[in-house]
Amino acid sequence: MNSKMVLTMDIGGTQSRVALINDKAQVVKRTSVTTEEGEGYKKVIATIRDYFSKPELDSVAGIGIAIAGLLRSDSGLLLSSPNMAGWINVPIRQIFSDEFNLPVYTGNDASLAAQGEYRYGAAKGLENFVYVTVSTGIGGGLMLGGEMYIGADGYAGEVGHMTIDPGGPQCACGMRGCFEAMASGSAIAREAREKMASGVSSIMIDMAGGDPGELTAELVERAARQGDALAKEVMHNAAVNLGLGLSNLIVIFDPEAVVVGGGVTKSDDLIFAPARRVVAERAGCYFQKDVPILKAALGDDVGLIGAAAMVLDSI
Amino acid sequence: MNSKMVLTMDIGGTQSRVALINDKAQVVKRTSVTTEEGEGYKKVIATIRDYFSKPELDSVAGIGIAIAGLLRSDSGLLLSSPNMAGWINVPIRQIFSDEFNLPVYTGNDASLAAQGEYRYGAAKGLENFVYVTVSTGIGGGLMLGGEMYIGADGYAGEVGHMTIDPGGPQCACGMRGCFEAMASGSAIAREAREKMASGVSSIMIDMAGGDPGELTAELVERAARQGDALAKEVMHNAAVNLGLGLSNLIVIFDPEAVVVGGGVTKSDDLIFAPARRVVAERAGCYFQKDVPILKAALGDDVGLIGAAAMVLDSI
Numbered sequence: 001m002n003s004k005m006v007l008t009m010d011i012g013g014t015q016s017r018v019a020l021i022n023d024k025a026q027v028v029k030r031t032s033v034t035t036e037e038g039e040g041y042k043k044v045i046a047t048i049r050d051y052f053s054k055p056e057l058d059s060v061a062g063i064g065i066a067i068a069g070l071l072r073s074d075s076g077l078l079l080s081s082p083n084m085a086g087w088i089n090v091p092i093r094q095i096f097s098d099e100f101n102l103p104v105y106t107g108n109d110a111s112l113a114a115q116g117e118y119r120y121g122a123a124k125g126l127e128n129f130v131y132v133t134v135s136t137g138i139g140g141g142l143m144l145g146g147e148m149y150i151g152a153d154g155y156a157g158e159v160g161h162m163t164i165d166p167g168g169p170q171c172a173c174g175m176r177g178c179f180e181a182m183a184s185g186s187a188i189a190r191e192a193r194e195k196m197a198s199g200v201s202s203i204m205i206d207m208a209g210g211d212p213g214e215l216t217a218e219l220v221e222r223a224a225r226q227g228d229a230l231a232k233e234v235m236h237n238a239a240v241n242l243g244l245g246l247s248n249l250i251v252i253f254d255p256e257a258v259v260v261g262g263g264v265t266k267s268d269d270l271i272f273a274p275a276r277r278v279v280a281e282r283a284g285c286y287f288q289k290d291v292p293i294l295k296a297a298l299g300d301d302v303g304l305i306g307a308a309a310m311v312l313d314s315i
Numbered sequence: 316m317n318s319k320m321v322l323t324m325d326i327g328g329t330q331s332r333v334a335l336i337n338d339k340a341q342v343v344k345r346t347s348v349t350t351e352e353g354e355g356y357k358k359v360i361a362t363i364r365d366y367f368s369k370p371e372l373d374s375v376a377g378i379g380i381a382i383a384g385l386l387r388s389d390s391g392l393l394l395s396s397p398n399m400a401g402w403i404n405v406p407i408r409q410i411f412s413d414e415f416n417l418p419v420y421t422g423n424d425a426s427l428a429a430q431g432e433y434r435y436g437a438a439k440g441l442e443n444f445v446y447v448t449v450s451t452g453i454g455g456g457l458m459l460g461g462e463m464y465i466g467a468d469g470y471a472g473e474v475g476h477m478t479i480d481p482g483g484p485q486c487a488c489g490m491r492g493c494f495e496a497m498a499s500g501s502a503i504a505r506e507a508r509e510k511m512a513s514g515v516s517s518i519m520i521d522m523a524g525g526d527p528g529e530l531t532a533e534l535v536e537r538a539a540r541q542g543d544a545l546a547k548e549v550m551h552n553a554a555v556n557l558g559l560g561l562s563n564l565i566v567i568f569d570p571e572a573v574v575v576g577g578g579v580t581k582s583d584d585l586i587f588a589p590a591r592r593v594v595a596e597r598a599g600c601y602f603q604k605d606v607p608i609l610k611a612a613l614g615d616d617v618g619l620i621g622a623a624a625m626v627l628d629s630i
Contacts, residue, residue: 166480287394
């Protein structure tokens with residue numbers, strides 16, 4: 001077995017993925033687990049111990065961890081994660097290093113995804129781009145002048161928490177009108193729930209088995225495709241807000257492109273296309289040029305692959 | 316006379332400054348002129364020819380131009396400038412090079428101001444900071460990893476045109492709710508005018524000689540200091556909006572500090588202090604740390620000095 005195997009994980013707000021990756025950054029074996037609150041890293045460790053054989057784990061030369069949240073670059077301490085309740089002050093690098101007795105490298109999931117797309121995906125050859133991932137939350141990775149920019153403490157790229165409407169809805173972070181609170185998957189689900197609670201009729205209530213608490217962005221999208229007026233309105237609002245947020249990033253960074261990943265890339269006509277129109281109207285008009293909004297190419301594996309690239313570069 | 320004299324100018328929305336600067340980046344002689352619409356650069360050239368003697372101009376080894384607007388880094392073409400009507404597609408580098416037969420270096424005013432503060436001012440020793448200038452408009456300069464980041468075409472740092480409220484007032488750029496339209500000097504004057512037009516009473520109408528068109532941010536500030544309720548409200552709104560915009564930049568860049576320059580630095584208690592409180596509540600709370608909001612140190616000369624540094628580094 002190749003001695004340069006890498007164990008990587010991508011710990012996100014909803015799901016944590018784990019994979020064994022070879023030195024060509026190809027996924028050899030993978031699994032996933034629901035991200036639990038509190039000491040959820042214990043579940044991730046248990047999953048790794050269960051799923052991979054001892055010889056497989058013995059072949060691992062290093063561990064790469066991509067995680068959604070504020071991660072100190074110096075210590076690998078996870079300060080907090082708005083979409084992972086209870087993951088507060090978790091010394092994630094230390095925990096995995098103690099558990100597996102291997103070198104552990106950590107990075108913000110969106111920063112590592114940007115690195116993955118730069119090395120192997122949609123952003124090959126781009127020296128200046130912003131990567132934005134839109135799923136449960138919204139995260140960002142900044143490739144500037146061919147280098148990842150992570151800021152003073154490693155927190156840079158928290159684009160999901162820029163305010164795009166001070167009167168907007170409450171965000172998981174506690175602020176109001178964050179980009180994430182207005183254009184993410186959870187924003188879509190929340191707006192649909194709120195509008196239904198205020199009495200707007202929709203096929204979504206039946207689709208959710210009568211329980212608005214069961215509404216998800218995927219369900220809203222399906223309802224929109226079936227012509228449900230409320231669902232269409234909610235999807236459109238999210239798309240416009242996505243376009244607003246991307247326009248902000250374009251006027252700030254003047255990037256060669258913006259690369260968008262996450263669940264939203266699956267809603268091409270409902271989200272991507274209208275968001276692109278807003279960008280063309282706003283940032284495009286201001287800069288008198290079209291800044292391409294590219295779809296991420298590496299799909300759900302992007303965090304795993306970016307984390308593997310980080311480890312392979314280091315060991 | 317020192318052969319390494321530099322002629323620099325800082326062409327802004329309201330005023331253009333011109334100076335002769337020595338190789339220690341000290342201003343030796345200076346003047347200024349109101350920035351005119353259309354072919355306003357002709358007035359700048361005439362001012363230089365009038366004000367400086369032939370021996371002075373003969374001593375100049377290079378020209379540095381800081382300008383407010385979208386300036387292509389490759390050609391020195393000014394694409395447009397939201398606050399300088401008619402300055403559209405002006406080949407500013409070419410014009411000054413033809414006129415003075417000297418090497419001409421151009422840069423966005425806020426980027427060069429950031430460079431000036433980094434070399435000689437409030438940002439000495441900071442490798443990662445955002446410079447924000449708040450006067451007629453709002454501009455930004457990005458020092459990231461010890462290098463100026465100017466983006467793909469040189470337009471990066473247009474932080475004044477990020478949307479912070481999609482329902483906000485119209486901006487000079489044509490969009491709505493831009494940071495500049497909500498926190499700049501012109502935003503302050505406009506909000507005061509609009510509120511007075513809608514019948515709110517204020518001492519400002521007398522201060523402006525009965526003509527709301529004569530209202531300026533300085534006048535609003537003076538009225539606020541005299542206790543005028545409307546003026547105080549307008550100043551407070553601008554301060555809160557400034558805090559919002561700065562918070563956005565902090566969550567995006569995780570900088571060591573934000574350096575704020577421009578006219579606003581003179582309104583410490585009315586603008587700076589409340590803006591700092593908003594930043595502490597929003598970005599500070601999210602990152603669980605205080606990101607210092609520093610006042611620029613070089614005052615009105617910052618663009619001139621930054622432009623001189625650019626020329627001195629190049630010739």
